[in-house]
Amino acid sequence: MEKKMLKNKYWMGCLRAEADKSGNVDLTVDFPGQLAEPTHLVVMVNGLIGSAQNWRFAAKQMLKKYPQDLVVHCSKRNHSTQTFDGVDVMGERLAEEVRSVIKRYPSLQKISFVGHSLGGLIARYAIGRLYELESREELPQNSDDIGDKCPIEEPKERIAGLEPVYFITSATPHLGSRGHKQVPLFSGSHTLERLATRMSWCLGKTGKHLFLADGDDGKPPLLLRMVSDCRDLKFISALRCFKRRIAYANTSFDHLVGWSTSSIRRHTELPKLQRGPVNEKYPHIVNVEAPVTARNHEEDRSWNNSNGFKNFDMEEEMIRELTKLSWERVDVSFRGTLQRLLAHNTIQVKTKMINSAGADVIQHMIDNFEP
Structure with missing residues (x-):
């Protein structure tokens, strides 16, 4: 009953799409006679050769459920x-x-990110730049009761001054696209994988980043650097401060991003899937794993010295560091549907007309989201 009332309330309001001079789009719901004061900003980030339109379906569905909060x-x-x-x-x-959006909505208190494919990596870099550690609250200088000890708050971690809540990725190549069957299109052929690495420049600087081919300046590849904190970019601290980290991954038929890299697992850790969905409400979700934090391994990180990373298992290092954080994993399969060959876009419902099979995946994300 309550859910139905929320939907009705949404349709009584007006879905407003605002675009700034740069073409960025904000979606909110206005109600007649009410001043909208949403408290939670959800930033949706598109992937390679994508656009803001790619998240239109998901954004509308999310606002239907939480019309006044987001x-x-x-x-x-x-x-x-x-x-x-x-x-x-x-x-x-x-x-x-993100900073410019926050300035337009002074009522905002929380922030979440949802990234598809490359968008998940872009968001991981951005939060490293936006990470802030608020200073502790100072003791009052003119206290009459010197003996009384006032509690001092622990420093709070913030993303652009807001409380970080959800960091959600969908078919994101967290471990890059280099070798180890991370790009299913190459069918595990080492020859094709090596050729793709050499030809990564075709995708510009992004291609070099994805194929870990950008270490020529004496520094480790960017994706390897993004699993730890640097001097002015707190990549791992920023990721850690989110309340929940969730990775949606296609188990098959995603020709661009493999199951291992999108779910941040070793190939030997990929689960054996049961037949059928875990919940009839979400027919294409075949496995849901609660968050598990891996043990911290104290091992020699040889890539810190000169060009040592060239003889280093970069994929293993990224898995080890990223899984020191707890991740919820949601495995998706479109097997048996005509849209399975478009799995990479279907998991996002990039275009409703041809990717509609992924609507239950979007609904699962929304149902497990609390503003």
């Missing part, structure tokens, strides 16, 4: 061929964009 911002700063500019360049753009 601002859903579908980014357009990194669209089309701009997505070839590199994860770092796009991450900087996104960080600047």
Whole structure:
């Protein structure tokens, strides 16, 4: 009954889409005679050669359930061929964009990110730039009762001044696209995988980042650096401060992003799936894993010294560092549907007309989201 009332309330209101001079789109719901004061910003980030339109379906569904609580911002700063500019360049753009959105909504208190494919990596870079550690509250200087000890609050971690809540990725190549069957299109052929690495420049700086081919300047590849904190970019601290981290992954038929890299698992850790969905409400979700934190391994990180990373298992290092954080994993399969060959876009419902099979995956994400 309550759910039905929420839906009715949404349709009584007006879905408003605002675009700024840069083309960025904010979706909110206005109610007649009421001043909208949403408290939670949800930033949706598109993937390679994508646009703000790719998240339109998911954004609308999310606002239907939480019409008064959310601002859903579908980014357009990194669209089309701009997505070839590199994860770092796009991450900087996104960080600047998020700050500008927050300025327009003074009522905001919380922030979450939802990224599809490359968008998940862009968001991971951006939060490293937006990470803040608020200073502790100082003791009052003119206290009459010197003997009384006032509690001092622990420093609070914030993303652009807001409380971080959800970090959600969908078919994101967290471990990159280099070798180890991370790009199913190559069918595990080492020859094709090596050729793709050499040809990664075709996708600009982004291609070099994805195929871990950007370490020529003496530094480790960017994706390897993004599993730890740097001097001015707190990548792992930013990721850790979110209340929940959730990775949606296609188990098959995703020709661009493999199951292992999108779910942050070793190939030997991929689960054996049961037949049929885990819940009839979500017919294409075949496995849900509660968050588990891996043990901390104290091992020699040889890539810190000169070019040692060239002889280093970069994929293993990324898995080890990323899984020191707890992740919820949701495995998706479109087997048996005509849209299975479009799984990479279907998991996002990029275009409702041809990717509608992924609607239950979006609904699962929304049902497990609390504003």
